[in-house]
Amino acid sequence: MSNQENIEGVRHSLAHLLAQTVKEMWPGSLNAIGPVIEDGFYTDFEMKGKLSEDDLPKIEEAMRAKLKEWTHFDKKEVTVDEAKEIFADNKYKLELIDEFAKESKILTVYTCGGFDDLCKGGHSDGLANIDPKSFKLTRTAGAYWRGDEKNIMLTRIYAVAFTTETELEEYLDRQELAKERDHRKLGKEMELFSFSDLVGPGLPLFTPRGTILRRLLKDLMRQAGIKNGSQEVEIPHIAKKDLYVTSGHAQKFTDELFEVESRDENGFNMKPVNCPHHIQIFMSKPRSYKELPVHYSEVTMQYRDEKPGQLMGLQRVRSITVDDGHIFLAKEQIMKVVADFVKIIEEVHTGVGIYGEHWVSLSLSDPKTPDAYIGTKEDWALAESMLKEASEANNLNAKPMEGEAALYGPKLDFVYYTVGGVETQLATIQLDFATPKRFGMKFINNRGEEETPVMVHRAILGSLERFMVILLERTNGWVPFWLAPEQVRVLTINDSVADYVEGITTILKDTLLMEPLKYNELRYSVDDRNESLGKKIKEATELKIPVQLIVGPKDKEAGQVSVRTKDGESKIKLEELKDFLLNLK
């Protein structure tokens, strides 16, 4: 039994234990369902008497006291009638028995520590040997029986459970951190973005500071793209539906496609992807093998009609800003193009400070659902083997993941995690033999014949919104110095330093960053309001301004500034200030 199956068995067993314990402590209460969920389990109760979150430690303690008795589960097969007799006093179990009876005449009852429960199995062997401190009841919530608001509301107790106390502590710490570093909270404090009821859900508005951060990322994408041989293009956000029928997106993503109505006879869609537009630019003139690879890219918003209930901050939006690019090339160029692009991903992810915190997915087709993809079997086999080879050649150590491919081909996906542990794909390299054929793309090869190009879909950061989530959460808002919307704020202690501040701003004005983004002028401000230093520091810190230069009469006299960063405070001579700033990461 693998570790994962084992912990799920323990969680399942603990759900039984919780049921027994609550029923003993609140006699007459009825237990309903108690499934395993991510990181733990829950059990629903119709309570006899009041239960609050304050009771949870008491229940936990009682559960721990019983662990030793819970040595093993006894399985008993019963008929429907026998089951109804055992659970005669529990209307929830009776309803479930009637339902299970449709599938099978024989039901199972599991008993442990003298407690019977209707159950399909999948427990641990017993709970006698588990770490008593490896689980925790976390909260209560109201939950309708069977999730239907016409039914009675039950009391749900949530719990988390792991195999060791250390794992539990790590989990709880991570949850605490995720709450503290929630990008929605940071985004508000740092004034990066906002939402509006009138504009609508899933449609972020980027405020000035957020827009600066995004502009720097876009500039970096452009500079990295140029280095990689890419040319920037620009396309509108809609196209005739015909375009997506040709590409296959209309058939595959019907629910996510925004339809646009026009007085024109043409039906339009908001673009859910950019490849078909870029293909049209490639096809706008005849092409020769001498031009290949042709590489177009841009940072642009694409639109997907996500379900309202699934929208969440910048993690899941309807207007998605992608740094999207497409490389049109001859087959024999594939390995070099992929290798070069892997290098660009590594460089940029290092520049934004996240490289190394990822794993790479070799996202393959699902052999069980061949109809979910476009293109021939032979092309898929070749594309998948080439990407596998590329993974090895570039030491990506990619993990094969069946069923994770794109509509048109396999992918190498660079996957990161939010602080809360949500897997988030950023960079991607996708090999596509199918789409160029559907569009009838051609170039003249070196034998003077028409040939269909291959296509690589690629992104460096993927979605700027998702990247902002990863960046903000992992740094707690202290993004790399070059990316900070406001990099330096001068905080004056009083008015006597006005002339001295002018000397400082002259230095700041003259400081030009060249790494990783070229020609990046310093962004600074001066807070010389008649406010207390404490208030000024508090405001600058909430905005996560990485360098706060505190200037008072003593600093002026000594020809220095007091530099406050997230790592502490120090004094720097004015003549060293520029070098200090140029060397910040």
Add this chain to the structure above:
Amino acid sequence: MSNQENIEGVRHSLAHLLAQTVKEMWPGSLNAIGPVIEDGFYTDFEMKGKLSEDDLPKIEEAMRAKLKEWTHFDKKEVTVDEAKEIFADNKYKLELIDEFAKESKILTVYTCGGFDDLCKGGHSDGLANIDPKSFKLTRTAGAYWRGDEKNIMLTRIYAVAFTTETELEEYLDRQELAKERDHRKLGKEMELFSFSDLVGPGLPLFTPRGTILRRLLKDLMRQAGIKNGSQEVEIPHIAKKDLYVTSGHAQKFTDELFEVESRDENGFNMKPVNCPHHIQIFMSKPRSYKELPVHYSEVTMQYRDEKPGQLMGLQRVRSITVDDGHIFLAKEQIMKVVADFVKIIEEVHTGVGIYGEHWVSLSLSDPKTPDAYIGTKEDWALAESMLKEASEANNLNAKPMEGEAALYGPKLDFVYYTVGGVETQLATIQLDFATPKRFGMKFINNRGEEETPVMVHRAILGSLERFMVILLERTNGWVPFWLAPEQVRVLTINDSVADYVEGITTILKDTLLMEPLKYNELRYSVDDRNESLGKKIKEATELKIPVQLIVGPKDKEAGQVSVRTKDGESKIKLEELKDFLLNLK
């Protein structure tokens, strides 16, 4: 009689003369209608015998010979029956007589040079004194009687006519130039943009060279905006319909609004403007008078569902890229904000090389249609008088234009011309007291009270697409040096100069432009293909590459390059090359 009325009278009279002349030269032909149009007139004929464009000079000559006889028009009032008798042999006139008879029992017949025509009047006094070389028959075309394809096809003769020969020549030159400099032709030759049937009409795709030009303009907009105190923001391209109901755009621009269908219960629109989004950003937190003016801007695409028949190149598109900004301010700040923005317009328009070729429209409301606008009468009166004052204070010499205001307020519009003479609005400054009230915008003023801000809508270039039309046509594609997608191309005469070319590219790589756009790295390439110099020059010239550096063995020996620009060819020493490039306009 004004000059304009006079020339229209002449054109009308010439249409009569054309009818008489053709009927005499092709006996049995019938003349149908002959209206005045922009720059001239046309007359439709049912021809007896064949007429081709080769006959036009002959007809012109015959017309000129008759001018002396056409001294004055005699007007005669006739009854319907009398008219029918006069035009008994012309079925077209008979049809018109029946129609006119519904309006009036008395019709008029005008006679000149012995030629009768059914006519409502509005001629010149006579044609004896006009310049015989001031008109020209330009072309023929087929035209259905009454524009209905179920009717017979008539032969239409087009003519242009002015008061002097010089005016005619100027007009013909301008037409020739407009054809030669058509931005659609230049855009294709210079590889700036393309259209795709699959993407749809009115939706340009910007190819790499066009995208570079646009990126430079966007960077200039950002730098000019920052100088003007603006902060960049970024918004999605859709919003709930509610947003546009609140702003009034939903009611006013129903036909031009693209509707977006979603599985969400909300109805969405593609944004036809950006002001309501920017207002939502302003309203995302409480505001104090200390922050004002708050100035947001961005270069973004907005969408209008233009009629398919009206779409034309980049002149009229559905995806419109605007450099749009909104300034939220207190009333007492208006005059300074307008004056500062006028200065920015002047600076930028000078930088892109068009300043001075415009006139300014003081676009006012139409007092006859008060319901076409939102806001109170008092606010409109104040706003209009303030913009008038601003025009005077800033020496704009704006011309009052009733009925040209925006939905919410009066405007100062900077109007330019395409080479073909089409008026094209670029920059604008719009004063709006109405919209902030509709959205319930507030700030806390210096007395601690809530106050509604005023709003200025402003653009520097207006639409990037329209600006590209003006820029390309007026320069014939030879855009200012700093804006050229490819600024320098080195053309080698043979392979013996390879090492010398390396020295040249080192200089090019090291050249950084700072005016009018800061940190603008030189864009250059080397054409060292094994092709003739003639072919290389032809290609570089068609792409309108402003500086072509021709390098042969003699140049290498002399330590120089041959510089080819649109103005001619010259030799430059290598050590002077950088300075030469830095000083180009």
